Amino acid sequence: MAQITKSYEPHDVEKKWYAAWQQAGCFAGHPKAGKEPYSIVIPPPNVTGVLTMGHVLNNTLQDILIRRARLEGQEAMWLPGTDHAGIATQTVVERELRKEKKTRHHLGREKFLEKVWSWRDEKGGMILKQLQALGASADWDRTQFTMDPHYSKAVLTVFADLFAKGHIYRGKRMVNWCPVSLTALSDEEVIMKPTKGVLYQVRYEMVNQPGRFIEVKTTRPETIPGDVAIAVHPDDPRYTALIGQQVWRPLNRAQIPIIADTAVDKEFGSGALKITPAHDKVDYEVGQRHKLLPIDVLEPDGKMNELAGAELAGLDRFAGRKKAAELLKESGALVKEEPYENNVGYSERADVPIEPRLTWQWWLKYPRIEEAKTAVRDGHIKFYPERWSKVYLHWLENIQDWCISRQLWWGHRIPVWYQKGLDKEKLSEADLRDPAKVHVSLTGPSDPENWTQEDDVLDTWASSWLWPFATLGWPDQAAMDQAGFDYFYPTATLVTGPDIIFFWVARMIMAGLEFIRPGESLERRIPFKNVYFTGIIRDQQGRKMSKSLGNSPDPLDLIEKYGADGLRFGIVSIAPQGQDIRFQEDRIESGKGFCNKLWNASRFRQMSGEMADNSSLHAILARLEPAKFDADDHGILDRLLATTREVDRCFTEFEFSAAAQAIYGFFWNDFCDWYVEVSKAKVQDASAKANSLALQDLVLRETLLQLHPFVPFITEELWHLLGYGAEGSFLMRDASVEGTSQLVDAFAPLGVKVDLKASAANRVLQLSASKYRADKAAAGMAGVRLATVYYEVNPAYASYFTEQTAPNYARIFETNHFQAGTIPDAINSVTGVATFYMQRPAGDTAAEKARLTKELEILAKHIAGTEARLSNEAFVSKAPPAVLEGARKQLADQRAKKVEIERLLGALG
RNA sequence: GGACCUUUAGCUCAGUUGGUUAGAGCGUUUCGUUGACAUCGAAAAGGUCACUGGUUCGAGUCCAGUAAGGUCCA
Numbered sequence: 015m016a017q018i019t020k021s022y023e024p025h026d027v028e029k030k031w032y033a034a035w036q037q038a039g040c041f042a043g044h045p046k047a048g049k050e051p052y053s054i055v056i057p058p059p060n061v062t063g064v065l066t067m068g069h070v071l072n073n074t075l076q077d078i079l080i081r082r083a084r085l086e087g088q089e090a091m092w093l094p095g096t097d098h099a100g101i102a103t104q105t106v107v108e109r110e111l112r113k114e115k116k117t118r119h120h121l122g123r124e125k126f127l128e129k130v131w132s133w134r135d136e137k138g139g140m141i142l143k144q145l146q147a148l149g150a151s152a153d154w155d156r157t158q159f160t161m162d163p164h165y166s167k168a169v170l171t172v173f174a175d176l177f178a179k180g181h182i183y184r185g186k187r188m189v190n191w192c193p194v195s196l197t198a199l200s201d202e203e204v205i206m207k208p209t210k211g212v213l214y215q216v217r218y219e220m221v222n223q224p225g226r227f228i229e230v231k232t233t234r235p236e237t238i239p240g241d242v243a244i245a246v247h248p249d250d251p252r253y254t255a256l257i258g259q260q261v262w263r264p265l266n267r268a269q270i271p272i273i274a275d276t277a278v279d280k281e282f283g284s285g286a287l288k289i290t291p292a293h294d295k296v297d298y299e300v301g302q303r304h305k306l307l308p309i310d311v312l313e314p315d316g317k318m319n320e321l322a323g324a325e326l327a328g329l330d331r332f333a334g335r336k337k338a339a340e341l342l343k344e345s346g347a348l349v350k351e352e353p354y355e356n357n358v359g360y361s362e363r364a365d366v367p368i369e370p371r372l373t374w375q376w377w378l379k380y381p382r383i384e385e386a387k388t389a390v391r392d393g394h395i396k397f398y399p400e401r402w403s404k405v406y407l408h409w410l411e412n413i414q415d416w417c418i419s420r421q422l423w424w425g426h427r428i429p430v431w432y433q434k435g436l437d438k439e440k441l442s443e444a445d446l447r448d449p450a451k452v453h454v455s456l457t458g459p460s461d462p463e464n465w466t467q468e469d470d471v472l473d474t475w476a477s478s479w480l481w482p483f484a485t486l487g488w489p490d491q492a493a494m495d496q497a498g499f500d501y502f503y504p505t506a507t508l509v510t511g512p513d514i515i516f517f518w519v520a521r522m523i524m525a526g527l528e529f530i531r532p533g534e535s536l537e538r539r540i541p542f543k544n545v546y547f548t549g550i551i552r553d554q555q556g557r558k559m560s561k562s563l564g565n566s567p568d569p570l571d572l573i574e575k576y577g578a579d580g581l582r583f584g585i586v587s588i589a590p591q592g593q594d595i596r597f598q599e600d601r602i603e604s605g606k607g608f609c610n611k612l613w614n615a616s617r618f619r620q621m622s623g624e625m626a627d628n629s630s631l632h633a634i635l636a637r638l639e640p641a642k643f644d645a646d647d648h649g650i651l652d653r654l655l656a657t658t659r660e661v662d663r664c665f666t667e668f669e670f671s672a673a674a675q676a677i678y679g680f681f682w683n684d685f686c687d688w689y690v691e692v693s694k695a696k697v698q699d700a701s702a703k704a705n706s707l708a709l710q711d712l713v714l715r716e717t718l719l720q721l722h723p724f725v726p727f728i729t730e731e732l733w734h735l736l737g738y739g740a741e742g743s744f745l746m747r748d749a750s751v752e753g754t755s756q757l758v759d760a761f762a763p764l765g766v767k768v769d770l771k772a773s774a775a776n777r778v779l780q781l782s783a784s785k786y787r788a789d790k791a792a793a794g795m796a797g798v799r800l801a802t803v804y805y806e807v808n809p810a811y812a813s814y815f816t817e818q819t820a821p822n823y824a825r826i827f828e829t830n831h832f833q834a835g836t837i838p839d840a841i842n843s844v845t846g847v848a849t850f851y852m853q854r855p856a857g858d859t860a861a862e863k864a865r866l867t868k869e870l871e872i873l874a875k876h877i878a879g880t881e882a883r884l885s886n887e888a889f890v891s892k893a894p895p896a897v898l899e900g901a902r903k904q905l906a907d908q909r910a911k912k913v914e915i916e917r918l919l920g921a922l923g
Numbered sequence: 924g925g926a927c928c929u930u931u932a933g934c935u936c937a938g939u940u941g942g943u944u945a946g947a948g949c950g951u952u953u954c955g956u957u958g959a960c961a962u963c964g965a966a967a968a969g970g971u972c973a974c975u976g977g978u979u980c981g982a983g984u985c986c987a988g989u990a991a992g993g994u995c996c997a
Contacts, residue, residue: 018959020959020960021960021962022960022962206996206997357997401927401928402927404926404927405926405927405995405996408925408926408995408996409995409996412996412997512994512995513994513995515995550994554934554935556992556993587948588935588936588948590936590937592928593928593929593936594928594929594993594994595935596934596935596936598934598935598949600935600948600949600950601935601948601949603949603962604948604949604962606962607960607962608962609962610960610962611959611960611962611963613959613960613962614959614960614962614963615959615960616959617959617960618959618960619959620959621958621959622959663939671936671937672937675937675947675948678947678948679947686959686960687964687965690959691964784965784966787965787966788965788966788967790965790966791953791954791965791966791967792966792967794954795954796953796954796955796965796966796967797953797954797955797956797964797965797966798954798955799955826965828955828965872944875944876943876944879943879944880943883943883980883981886980886981887980888979888980888981889980889981890980891980892979892980892981893942893980893981894942896942897942897943897981900942900943901942901943903943904943
């Protein structure tokens, strides 16, 4: 067996095992009769993406779930892939073109798309490689891309199907228009930001009463040429007489009517509102109600057009605003300007204010809204943390039709063809449904020369909402069979960020319900059973980590510095359920430190004695000698079972950081700092050695199993170095983790049973050691190794701290020798287990007295507190017996201790 | 405007159904180490649990309100 080196060097180990796992096909998931499936689909990162800390957290958690499922004997399958990311990817390639002073229009659609594809082949999907460096055990042979031919087929099939069902329509409506990307956006892609601007108060002169004005307030004077009316509230007494009259529009002067509409807020400004249907959603609706034709004064790129009037035409919208204000000022129409802050919608990608713009787009009426609510409300799909279900349900309550068309080239081109010669801007709903005029299919019309295909592509999310089943071969039965669709769908758990609850999670649920296993139960159609929402990783100042701020460390640098396992353990241990995470590099460092601890404890085991049969749990248990178990043995077994139980619980409740911390605490404190320290004496004792080492082997084995999902590389390496796994087998694939009850069941036939009393005594001994060392340090002898420590054991612990066992604790008590009995004029430490006497360095007893006196004071306070409680009639009569009993015992202990300390003080004189 | 989250040690955070003297990691200070690990060990200092009121024998924990910070939706 190979010698374990002095410190853990992750890099070679990581490379070695990742390659070996991959070569052995450990990541693959295949349907297996009699085995429970456990599947996860990755939230597909953008194909343009590079690994961020958010990805590290998200994918580490998925890998933990997948690896744990494997160890629990389930058939695990983690499906990876990337998203074509319409706008993002197109923007990247357009940016490269711009360097050559070209736009996509220079190339034309076909050539441009070729260029995007070659960009993708060359540079896209780098992020998947990075995930491998992190240790992700995804089934890479299944890697998917949302523009793969079969995936595209799924997307177009869904379009055609929803069109046929009447869920999809074409309409000229207000959309969120991005003047930079020149495309429509869905509501979800618009970010509202408080923006400082100016509120202009403008007066419109009455046509038939010159000199009389009606005033409105607006933040957008450049749209005044697009005004078609002034609206007031019908019940507003200030204006009732004016309704129906005409006013002069102050820019691009023309007569417009005063109309009455209940949408007007009487309280805002003067109570009168300018109506600009082409540039505001509410105004558009008002215009519709009053049959007013919109006047669009903007070009798609945000420049003013000739309808805005000669002075404004050609200006950018922001320059136009300035110019409009000047013109109003000159004409005397501008009454007042005041600073103003309001919420302005920004394009998520281009980060510029969007324009509400009237365009023809394709819209989707969501299917299965009610079922989607039921699925979550009734717990068929569980959200962790649960509170996000409220956000989800609220969105579904207020859901709006989805604008699914984008004026881009990169994406799934909408499978609609228009009969040549038709004006598609004038299609009625009836025309749309007339196959002679509009053709909708996957393959296109049989006489393509007579048709023109729709230019628009679909929103990227209109492909990713099919992810949980399009990646499993849907809609082709043969492909589904091959992918194991029937076995793996629905997937077990989705791990994602709450920021895409609407974009993705909700839509996937609706898509699954609509398209999968029609007519079957809800449970069979939902895409996943659990959704775990991660927190968002923030920097020290609490800001989101982002590329533009440059405040995100490169995960690959962190892997280089701390190892993939160190990074994984560090990030998981600081990620409590559902809370945002403030990133601290020192936590990653401590993740690495823990790996090193694990490594060295294993190394020490190897150095402590010959390795024996570790080939199975049973083999190790058979080496134990239960008859020889002492309090330490019972203690560590008890703690091992408690930790296993806690980790089991954490996995069922998705509390990953609690699981990591439970194992960390157990291994470092209970095992290394106590059990291994104590065993240093035992392995010198021929009769105790074998049992002690077997117990270490057991603890190490179980720890590696529990820890593997978190730190896969080092655990696999140690698994082999310590002889737990045979050559050619793998911890990650061939081992299985035992739950608490399974461990107990395995213990029983071999007579291994935890003595809880002994375990409790062991805990007291540990606390006593702490107390003793604290007293010793207080006496100025911290760390000093004493030749002899005398002790008088507390009768209650007489069987746990004896002449025979005392030497085991010599190292922990920093002494060479224990001697039963007392010595006069010594420092006394009263612990639970015993009173320990240490030779005083020299004469002075003042410090000692002061310490004991202080201790007595604190004790007196506690005694008073406990007495007060116990003499409280209400407490005694109402508290449950166990609590009452506890308080009584506590008082007895406190009093006994007081007597002892008083005795010691008396002895000091 | 509506909903949700957070507020506990210098920092980052735990704290299960209310029940002894509120914990951890990091940081700080002190001490220790010749054979697992200085990526180590031991100890100490450090908290009016944001505030106000209520329920209760008992509140960090439950309820109501207030304040500050944050997120989402309008």
